[in-house]
Amino acid sequence: MGPLIPNGIIPHEWDSIIAILIGIVFGFVLEASGFSSSRKLAGVFYGYDFAVLKVFFTAALVALIGMYYMDYLGYVDVTQMYVHPTYLWGAIIGGVIMGLGFVTGGFCPGTSLCAVAIGKIDAIVYVIGIMIGVFIFSELFFLFQPLYEGSFLGNITLVDSLGINPYWFIFIFTIIAIISFVISDIIRKRNKKIFY
Amino acid sequence: MVKKKVAKVLAFRYMALAGILVILAGGLVLLPKYEKHEGIKPEQLLSNVISPERYITTDYLADKLVNQDPSYLLIDVRDEESYNTYTLPNAINIPLAKLLDEDSEMYLNQDQFNIVLFSNDNFHADQAWILCNRLDYKNLHVLKGGVNMWYNTIINPLKPTEDMPAIAFELFTFRKAASMYFGVAYPEQFKAKKVKKVIPKKVITVKKKKKAPAEGGC
Numbered sequence: 001m002g003p004l005i006p007n008g009i010i011p012h013e014w015d016s017i018i019a020i021l022i023g024i025v026f027g028f029v030l031e032a033s034g035f036s037s038s039r040k041l042a043g044v045f046y047g048y049d050f051a052v053l054k055v056f057f058t059a060a061l062v063a064l065i066g067m068y069y070m071d072y073l074g075y076v077d078v079t080q081m082y083v084h085p086t087y088l089w090g091a092i093i094g095g096v097i098m099g100l101g102f103v104t105g106g107f108c109p110g111t112s113l114c115a116v117a118i119g120k121i122d123a124i125v126y127v128i129g130i131m132i133g134v135f136i137f138s139e140l141f142f143l144f145q146p147l148y149e150g151s152f153l154g155n156i157t158l159v160d161s162l163g164i165n166p167y168w169f170i171f172i173f174t175i176i177a178i179i180s181f182v183i184s185d186i187i188r189k190r191n192k193k194i195f196y
Numbered sequence: 197m198v199k200k201k202v203a204k205v206l207a208f209r210y211m212a213l214a215g216i217l218v219i220l221a222g223g224l225v226l227l228p229k230y231e232k233h234e235g236i237k238p239e240q241l242l243s244n245v246i247s248p249e250r251y252i253t254t255d256y257l258a259d260k261l262v263n264q265d266p267s268y269l270l271i272d273v274r275d276e277e278s279y280n281t282y283t284l285p286n287a288i289n290i291p292l293a294k295l296l297d298e299d300s301e302m303y304l305n306q307d308q309f310n311i312v313l314f315s316n317d318n319f320h321a322d323q324a325w326i327l328c329n330r331l332d333y334k335n336l337h338v339l340k341g342g343v344n345m346w347y348n349t350i351i352n353p354l355k356p357t358e359d360m361p362a363i364a365f366e367l368f369t370f371r372k373a374a375s376m377y378f379g380v381a382y383p384e385q386f387k388a389k390k391v392k393k394v395i396p397k398k399v400i401t402v403k404k405k406k407k408a409p410a411e412g413g414c
Binding site: 058061062065068069072167168170171173174175177178181 | 210214217218220221222224225227
């Protein structure tokens with residue numbers, strides 16, 4: 001049956017509308033869980049708040065486990081899911097740049113927009129910075145193009161590239177997640193408590 | 197007192213949630229695996245089987261070939277020897293045994309052409325048709341009667357007797373003209389000029405079908 005859009009159960013024309021609805025809910029949840037504070041995000045790097053790590057790791061896990069159960073029961077065909085294409089070096093370098101921006105600014109692109117919505121000045125500056133970055137990137141795209149389009153590996157997943165059973169992978173991934181939660185909790189307790 | 201009890205229970209809430217995650221993930225590993233139904237659904241296959249679009253007649257195909265309709269891709273599923281002996285103009289040879297090869301997929305799994313499968317009769321072509329349908333390939337047709345029917349109707353059409361309706365004569369005229377197009381010479385033609393028409397083999401290139409990806413991302 002699913003996924004709904006590729007199988008034509010929901011027409012393609014609804015893409016943008018659904019995206020807006022999901023975006024609103026996503027933004028609301030981000031704001032409600034306090035992710036629009038740059039201190040909360042920076043906490044991951046300074047070791048006083050690991051909420052971001054826990055939330056996103058858990059979200060990925062719940063989605064992954066849920067998806068594979070739905071696949072098992074025949075509601076969703078995992079092989080039809082959209083897999084984002086991998087451009088290896090582009091992803092690595094882009095990830096490093098984004099990580100640096102993450103630590104220094106304390107926002108990810110999503111949370112920065114959330115914070116703009118509630119009127120945080122640092123987030124407004126941050127978003128202007130993003131815009132400038134986008135502008136520079138677009139203007140100098142011919143320089144970045146080989147990196148941007150190079151080392152293309154196709155629409156691969158970890159399961160494909162490692163060649164392991166997806167079910168075992170999910171199980172191991174879950175264990176890794178829980179261990180990382182425990183470790184992050186230990187780190188947080190060792191750190192001085194910061195109130196913000 | 198009650199609050200304390202609640203707090204005591206709630207102290208374990210993260211452990212409990214972690215436990216649930218592990219159990220669910222472990223469940224996926226332990227669930228008995230079953231072979232998934234690959235290809236299209238039986239109902240879909242049935243509706244394809246009984247669809248009138250499944251077969252095309254030799255007359256229809258001859259008309260398309262004479263008019264050089266570029267949207268038809270002929271695929272000969274007989275073996276290579278028969279293919280080399282005689283085949284329809286511009287047909288591509290994909291023997292039934294090699295139907296599932298990677299090279300064959302390029303021709304079969306696309307939506308630019310109407311594919312016409314044929315063999316000597318329509319037996320092997322039908323088998324190829326079913327297999328390709330199960331794989332959800334599009335625009336597949338079978339030449340009714342195959343090469344034999346082609347020979348009996350187009351190449352060597354039966355002259356209608358005088359008591360037959362006019363429509364039979366029209367059909368005969370069409371078939372005769374078509375056979376001339378495909379290189380059959382008739383005695384009355386000989387007196388005029390003997391020109392063997394050579395139809396150049398077209399090279400049919402097939403673009404791989406692109407799947408339109410749904411965009412996603414953070």
